[in-house]
Amino acid sequence: MRVLITNDDGISSPGLAALVHAFEPVAEVIVVAPEHERSATGHAITLHKPLRAAAAGIPGSAVRAWATNGTPADCVALGMLDLLEERPDVVISGINVGPNMGRDLTYSGTVSGAMEGAIFRVPSIAVSIGAFRNPIFTVAAGFAVQLAQAILREGLPEDTLLNVNVPNLPRAEIRGVAITRQGTKRYISRLEKRSDPRGRTYYWLTGEPAPQQDEEGTDSWALAQGQISVTPIGLDLTSERLRETLSRWVLRVPGGGEGVVP
Ligand code: MN
Numbered sequence: 001m002r003v004l005i006t007n008d009d010g011i012s013s014p015g016l017a018a019l020v021h022a023f024e025p026v027a028e029v030i031v032v033a034p035e036h037e038r039s040a041t042g043h044a045i046t047l048h049k050p051l052r053a054a055a056a057g058i059p060g061s062a063v064r065a066w067a068t069n070g071t072p073a074d075c076v077a078l079g080m081l082d083l084l085e086e087r088p089d090v091v092i093s094g095i096n097v098g099p100n101m102g103r104d105l106t107y108s109g110t111v112s113g114a115m116e117g118a119i120f121r122v123p124s125i126a127v128s129i130g131a132f133r134n135p136i137f138t139v140a141a142g143f144a145v146q147l148a149q150a151i152l153r154e155g156l157p158e159d160t161l162l163n164v165n166v167p168n169l170p171r172a173e174i175r176g177v178a179i180t181r182q183g184t185k186r187y188i189s190r191l192e193k194r195s196d197p198r199g200r201t202y203y204w205l206t207g208e209p210a211p212q213q214d215e216e217g218t219d220s221w222a223l224a225q226g227q228i229s230v231t232p233i234g235l236d237l238t239s240e241r242l243r244e245t246l247s248r249w250v251l252r253v254p255g256g257g258e259g260v261v262p
Pocket of ligand 1: 008009038039040096097110
């Protein structure tokens, strides 16, 4: 098995090292990761400045690794288009420190790294740990290996990927694996407005989880139960429900007589 590992916490993140150490005994591992943290950069790619990749090392490991000035999506593209000599069997993005559930998916660089893998038609997994402090990576890393091996056996349909969130608990306290759907957990954005030493206003965007009930069967619900959440994600963002509704609206070309073709 050949795996391409990326993340959005940066190449020095202990979550990335944990993945590398878990995969190294069973796979050929190549790392292409941002040189510093690029969390919440979503699926941004770099089109207006040069991309650079420098050879790097992962502590305690002999794998080939590159640190880039790009986003997670850039890293996957750099790996696929030049740095890797052969196509990987799986792209793995993580292990992110902090969950990527519900509305997080839109902002997540971790998930976007895996989405970019899926766009390159490589089966891809995003892995995140459900806490921002004192992360325990062992279970998440071991589960990622197991999932990659299952994907090698079973394959994944085109335009899909897996989003994994692991409770930040010791192995003995984790209560199984749940196949979930994307929930609606979101953050309430807040703006800190301050003055810099020169008296000019600056803003700092922040937020906290919105108080809400986790609906059964969702990613955040599973995590709250102490279960590993595996959410199948599709690249197709069409809302079928809204497509039906929209088809009943009367929309015309301005100045013309043509309605919507059903
Ligand atoms: Mn991150």
